Amino acid sequence: MSSRALSFGAVAEAYERFRPGYPPELFDLVTGYAGKPVRTALEIGAGTGKATRLFARPGITVTATEPDPGMLAELRKHVPPKTKTVEAAFEDLPLDERYDLVYAAASLHWTRPETRWSRMAALLNPGGVFAAFGGPIDLADPEVEDAVRAARSPFLEDDDVPLPGADTRVSPSGRFTDLQHHVIERRFTMTTHDYVGNLSTISAYLELPPPQRDQLFNRITEVLPPTVAIKADITVDLARLAP
Structure with a gap:
């Protein structure tokens, strides 16, 4: 587990306030893919x-796991009382229980690739479902994005968020089958304050020294209109453990 992966606890309240949640159609997509009732689910890197x-x-019954104690404390304020919560990295979870669903919301890239899929298979019931999903919060207007990129360039080359991709998608094998890839489109607006608040929860910014980070956020705020259009598509990768 890298220090960057554990950098979010200090901004847990901002993470909860400024990062958008997930739409109901994501739940429908995952459970529809399962094709049968999901009774137990394990979440990897649950954040807030x-x-x-x-x-x-x-x-x-959801078991939400999170290695950062600050994030887990914030999570416990907001989830239903029946939710089980565990302070642990994916690699440290015991393999003595299996689930109908294991899912990762913008967190799979923090797990170790060399053990990722063997552990995932050990945590799923036969025929159980794995789901990974996430997506960046992008400015929809290219001119506004260019202005922000120019303001950011003296401080950061980019602020890319690692997302499910070639290195995190399941490869077809005898272990996982029925691989599917979906995109849920999302468009909405945010105030500049909320957009910069979201940036304050991204690891690339969290690694900057506080004086530089504050200066950068001031520069970004200066080039933005009061409200910004957002493109926030969610990529969803699904797989099933072979019976």
Whole structure:
């Protein structure tokens, strides 16, 4: 577990306030893919519980795991009381329990690739579902994005957020089958204050010294209009453990 992966606890309240949650159609997509009732679910890197709240519905017992104690403390303020919470990295979870669903919301890239899929298989019931989903919060207007990029360039080359991609997607094998890839489109607006608040929860910014970070956020605020259009598509990768 890298120090960058554990950098979010100091901004847990901002993470909860400024990062958007997940839409109901994501729940419908995952459970529809399962094709049968999901009774138990394990969440990897639950953060402040944005996705936990989506899946912790009547009939589903969610175990939310999170290695950062600050994030886990914030999560416990917002999830249903029946939610099980565990302070642990994915690699440290015991393999003595299996689940109908294991999912990762913008967190799979923090797990170790060399053990990722063997551990995932050990945590799923036969025929159980794995889901990884996430997406960046991008400025929809290219001119506004260019202005922010220019303001950012003296401080950061980029602020890319690692997302599910070639290195995190399941490869077809005898272990996982029925691989699917989906995109849920999202468009909305944010105030400049909320947009910069979201940036303050991104690890690339958290690694900057506080004086530089504050100066950068001031520069970005100066080039933005009061309200910004956002493109925040969610990529969803699904797989099933072979029976």
